[in-house]
Amino acid sequence: MLSTGGSRPAPKRKGSRVKVSLWSVPEEPVLESARAVEGSVLIMANPTSGGFSARFLEDVRTRLGAAGCTAEIRLTRHAGEIGELCSDPEFRVKTLVIAGGDGSINEALTGLQDHPEPPRLAVIPFGTANVLALELGLPRNAQKIADMIVGEVTRPLHFGLANGRPFVLMVSSGFDAEVVHGVPLALKRKLKKLAYVITAVRLAFKRDTTDLDVAIDGKVHHAKMAVASNARHYGGPFVICPGGATEAGLHMVILEKDDPFSAFLYGLALLSGRIERARGARVIPFQQATITSLRPAAAQVDGDPFGATPLTITAADTAIPILVPAS
Numbered sequence: 001m002l003s004t005g006g007s008r009p010a011p012k013r014k015g016s017r018v019k020v021s022l023w024s025v026p027e028e029p030v031l032e033s034a035r036a037v038e039g040s041v042l043i044m045a046n047p048t049s050g051g052f053s054a055r056f057l058e059d060v061r062t063r064l065g066a067a068g069c070t071a072e073i074r075l076t077r078h079a080g081e082i083g084e085l086c087s088d089p090e091f092r093v094k095t096l097v098i099a100g101g102d103g104s105i106n107e108a109l110t111g112l113q114d115h116p117e118p119p120r121l122a123v124i125p126f127g128t129a130n131v132l133a134l135e136l137g138l139p140r141n142a143q144k145i146a147d148m149i150v151g152e153v154t155r156p157l158h159f160g161l162a163n164g165r166p167f168v169l170m171v172s173s174g175f176d177a178e179v180v181h182g183v184p185l186a187l188k189r190k191l192k193k194l195a196y197v198i199t200a201v202r203l204a205f206k207r208d209t210t211d212l213d214v215a216i217d218g219k220v221h222h223a224k225m226a227v228a229s230n231a232r233h234y235g236g237p238f239v240i241c242p243g244g245a246t247e248a249g250l251h252m253v254i255l256e257k258d259d260p261f262s263a264f265l266y267g268l269a270l271l272s273g274r275i276e277r278a279r280g281a282r283v284i285p286f287q288q289a290t291i292t293s294l295r296p297a298a299a300q301v302d303g304d305p306f307g308a309t310p311l312t313i314t315a316a317d318t319a320i321p322i323l324v325p326a327s
């Protein structure tokens with residue numbers, strides 16, 4: 001059965017810490033199985049994420065049960081709840097499964113970064129884009145997801161930090177961040193990725209562009225848009241740079257122009273996976289960078305609004321284990 005946590009205490013916030021039982025204890029002994037998971041699985045699901053399906057979650061939970069694994073499903077009631085839960089040092093679970101998109105995964109990572117005993121993370125890919133699922137080759141089939149969770153094969157999930165906030169995919173400033181800030185939530189829920197396209201077209205002809213200074217390892221590059229990427233993919237299955245979220249290291253994608261025609265050409269280059277060959281585009285590996293501008297320029301982290309410049313970006317020196325399918 002799904003739980004919205006309605007009968008449970010409110011999520012723990014600083015200053016009002018309440019202990020809650022995070023998983024249901026099986027009344028019957030757990031089935032003996034060579035692949036049985038010790039401990040429990042908590043599935044935190046964002047019911048507002050694109051493609052959310054309660055039935056699918058129940059299906060995964062049933063299959064986990066058949067493999068001897070006890071799982072509780074909890075639906076978030078508000079934005080930020082996953083982060084609040086994960087940032088509580090008393091939060092203990094062996095495996096935390098995020099059922100949602102990149103924003104929900106980011107919340108979990110942000111909460112867990114200082115956790116004394118972070119759980120293993122797993123992802124049930126819902127979400128409008130869910131680029132991390134593409135990045136890691138995560139399954140979308142209920143049985144394969146259950147197999148992945150009980151299979152215990154992990155890879156280190158590397159991430160970057162923007163003003164101290166983790167990002168798994170990218171942090172950026174410029175036109176794409178303005179689109180992320182500008183896309184109405186109702187339109188995103190209804191039209192999914194098309195909502196971004198419509199918002200981009202609407203903004204393209206009536207925005208004031210901002211000049212960005214991108215300082216990378218001591219050298220300043222002038223840009224109209226800058227994307228610090230931890231992932232290979234951007235916005236979907238489009239390859240933006242080498243590396244990937246399970247490899248250490250970040251890349252800065254610098255775009256020198258952002259007039260509508262140039263943006264169109266960059267879009268075409270992105271579709272063909274050759275952004276670095278486009279005129280006025282560069283991809284530079286880096287460890288530390290800053291993005292500044294004379295007036296604040298919109299910023300986004302992993303597809304969600306993230307205030308504005310200035311941004312200080314570094315690669316985190318730790319990684320969090322994430323469950324992946326056995327190859």
Ligand SMILES: Nc1ncnc2c1ncn2[C@@H]1O[C@H](COP(=O)(O)OP(=O)(O)OP(=O)(O)O)[C@@H](O)[C@H]1O
Nearest residue numbers: 049050077078079100101102103104127128129130
């Ligand atoms: N119950 C909720 N009500 C409203 N917002 C929520 C709730 N739970 C989580 N959120 C917020 O929804 C945001 C977007 O969710 P998520 O990333 O899971 O889906 P998405 O935007 O459809 O997918 P993607 O980011 O992959 O495009 C998250 O940043 C999270 O903070």
